[in-house]
Amino acid sequence: MTRFSWRTAGESHGKALIGIVEGVPAGLELDVERINSELSRRQGGYGRGGRMKIERDHIELQSGLKGGVTLGSPISFLVPNRDQTIEDLPLPASPRPGHADLAGCQKYGHQDTRAVLERASARETAARVAAASIARQVIEAFGIEVFAHVVELGGVKARSDGFELTGADRAQIRSESCFYCLDPLVEESMRAAVDDAKEAGDTLGGVFEVRAMGLPPGLGEYADPAERLTARLGGALFSIPAIKGVEVGLGFEVARRMGSEAHDAIQPRAAAVEGLGNRFSRATNRAGGLEGGMTTGEELVLRAAMKPIPTLRKSLPSMDFKTREATEATYQRSDVTSVPAAGVVGEAVVALELTRAFLSKYGGDSMDAVRAAFEAHQVALAQV
Ligand code: EPS
16 A cells, blocks of 8 residues: 655746645546636635736646546646746846745855745645645545635634534635635625735735544544644645644634633533444534544644735845845735635645545555445444
8 A cells, every 4th residue: 555645846937737646545536627626716816916817727637547536556647837937037136025035045055036936936836736636535535524714814804603504505605705704794804905905015914724524533643743633734734835823723822721721521422323433522622623633523623824925016125136235025926915825725735634644544555445444443433
């Protein structure tokens, strides 16, 4: 059995973004339209800039399938770039504060920020969304759903009472929002914030939340610190460009509470099935579905804070590489905000980590083998 892993390659204005996903069990019928709809969702959201009007992101699968069904061999794919101008674009004279430009040039010894930004660009996340859209079809076959939505943008906060909605309602409401947000009442204020920032040549950050439903308890690991799922999920969210903070469950708020107000009482699961599955549930979910680096079986609740995009039309102070004189950061084009897109990427990286943890616990060569291991654990769970 191949261990689950993935990798991306490609430059923002090169020929294509490229991905390889290994360890997807054989026998999964891949829904390609599903992958493409995630790619176009990543391109969307109010506040995106000119590049997204050029691109039509879609997947071109290269290997790992026969008749649309996975073979168990590495799945490779391209997401072609329409803008392939890497060799023609002008050299930016000065690095942008907040981007990888300066530290990247100092690391590699360049005076050419394009040599850095082409890979450091958040365009790479298109390949990750494609990889995740493949991987998550494995866990979806076992009833696991991952869902992200924007909870704050440019300081405008969504109300948090939409969470009791069912999965189908949530998805419907989010699809009607140009901010991928569940609170329609804040949409106008968010839109005004983006329009004002655009007018001022500025950019906006925000917060998205990622939830995962239908998880079995015990995914992840406490014995190996590096395999603690909390660490892996935090690392995954921090791997998205511009993410500066991650919270789990109550997040930083938990540090201000007494122990008696910080944890989740254990109680019988009301819907427990005789002889099968988890017999326990929690009265609350302050832990956000993670304890001891493992899933508890409750909903996973993660939030990530994104800084405003560092490419501003109203450029920030910088230095010219050649003259060493004070100047302004080079501006070519950018989004005003890409928090909605970052939420799509957040959903993707969480789905990749959950698939990895799921296959590390139940992995087998084929979907049938995975199902057998999963069902055996459901029987074992009823004995606990
Ligand atoms: C992005 C493509 C980029 C930017 C954005 C994300 O396109 P271009 O650089 O050609 O305008 O729109 O990149 C960044 C936010 C960044 O920091 O580099 C994309 O496909 O998401």
